[in-house]
Amino acid sequence: MEALRADMFEEICPSTLLPFRVGTDKWAGMVLRCLEDGPRRYSELRVPLARISPKMLTQSLRNLERDGFVSRAQDERRVTYELTALGRSVLGPLRAFCDWAEEHWDELLDARES
Amino acid sequence: MEALRADMFEEICPSTLLPFRVGTDKWAGMVLRCLEDGPRRYSELRVPLARISPKMLTQSLRNLERDGFVSRAQDERRVTYELTALGRSVLGPLRAFCDWAEEHWDELLDARES
DNA sequence: GGGCATGGTTACCGATTGGATACCTTGGGA
């Protein structure tokens, strides 16, 4: 499992500019993608999600937990978040959207400009 | 092309309860689905979207137009909205989510309850 | 030329979202 790249999600990123959202809030989709490759710690998630505030990361994670997408495990001072089976099952549709966005990115930008 | 059923989207429907959204606003995903089978008029769209206000329907349509998903054609007193190629292309991922939601609906309700 | 249907627009308001910032708590390690 590789480390997560800093600022995986650019300032102009699909989840903010593009017309769809996964999860109840703005960040949930990105959080899910960060958990694709295995469990991650809170502080580890803050690296790729460079612009998230601690408040929003906690809120996103709590929502995802409440909806059964993510499980939280605490081991002394270590907290790790991991996708549940339900969480993994939603990666399919989620990736379908990401692929779509990548493919149609230029068309979308063109449409927005005019 | 069949007429659209009144209140196609129940009060508790995936797009409001479930953790994803297609389109910039609450209604956009439902509007797209209403246009799946061909062009529709403004008043025709208000039938399946029983709880939408004229303001929000206009806003959703304008957003979808701006993003290039929908085109608007005016012919005297008739206004019709139709999916563009881009709009049709997003139906795939959109349906992937709807299918996912249908399949995992019970799990989601269970997770929310506890 | 009066009314009616269509396709909106406008004003107002409350609720929700999300950002910034400061603070807190617990458990090690030096």
Add this chain to the structure above:
DNA sequence: TCCCAAGGTATCCAATCGGTAACCATGCCC
């Protein structure tokens, strides 16, 4: 014992979202 890192909370505020309700413009039809 003091400090520091991890993993958060708390507070405040601005902007956006979405609902209600009233109103408007255009073009037909009688």
